[in-house]
Amino acid sequence: MRKNLVVAIDGYSSCGKSTLAKALAKKLGFIYIDSGAMYRAVTLYFLRNKIDMNDHEVVKDALQHIELNFHARDYQSHITLNGEEVSEEIRKMPVSEAVSPVSAIKEVRREMVKQQQRMGRSKNMVMDGRDIGTAVFPDAQVKFFMTADPKIRAERRYKEMVAKGDTDITLEEVFENLAHRDYADTTREESPLTRAEDAIILDNTELTEEEQLTFALEKVRPFLPA
Numbered sequence: 001m002r003k004n005l006v007v008a009i010d011g012y013s014s015c016g017k018s019t020l021a022k023a024l025a026k027k028l029g030f031i032y033i034d035s036g037a038m039y040r041a042v043t044l045y046f047l048r049n050k051i052d053m054n055d056h057e058v059v060k061d062a063l064q065h066i067e068l069n070f071h072a073r074d075y076q077s078h079i080t081l082n083g084e085e086v087s088e089e090i091r092k093m094p095v096s097e098a099v100s101p102v103s104a105i106k107e108v109r110r111e112m113v114k115q116q117q118r119m120g121r122s123k124n125m126v127m128d129g130r131d132i133g134t135a136v137f138p139d140a141q142v143k144f145f146m147t148a149d150p151k152i153r154a155e156r157r158y159k160e161m162v163a164k165g166d167t168d169i170t171l172e173e174v175f176e177n178l179a180h181r182d183y184a185d186t187t188r189e190e191s192p193l194t195r196a197e198d199a200i201i202l203d204n205t206e207l208t209e210e211e212q213l214t215f216a217l218e219k220v221r222p223f224l225p226a
């Protein structure tokens, strides 16, 4: 039995995993780790350095030159890639379009999982991603598997992007990108997105952020020290 409490949140793209994870971490005073940001930062490095993803030796070598770090500020996760703050750049379309194939590379997954497991060794934390409850922390005390109607997910994501000033994108493009990533994430060979048998399903199509937080807190509460 692990001594520190780990809450694993997995699920499809843009169904509010990070919103819930951040809110939970804040409420509980836990660390929040956005594992998707790690795959996105690796993707950004690959794009910038024109890494040939089909060449395993090149990929392995590139991974040696990548250092990722999280900086918690107000429970917003900020990630640095070799010391450079890249939190905004990794959310833009070029990275979103390239991240699925990068996250399917065996060497990339091995390295990320190793780093994530190291982070979760001693501290109480909430981590969100696609394989947290299945591959990274199969022994996490609480696991959620999140889902929501694909149209609603695309609308939420689109609004978020427009609010950030990403105006040269259409709702259809966002919908297509999500559908494509869902397909790639669930069908890849290396730890595909699946629900851990002991994960609690959370469909938030018709839930407010407040309601989903209340639901999740109720599930975590029994594991908190008295």
Ligand code: DC
Pocket: 013, 014, 035, 036, 037, 039, 040, 099, 100, 103, 104, 128, 129, 130, 131, 132, 181, 185
């Ligand atoms: O959660 P996100 O959309 O920021 O994740 C970006 C991509 O990274 C997503 O398409 C799948 C991949 N990913 C993964 O394979 N495993 C994780 N634990 C987290 C993300």
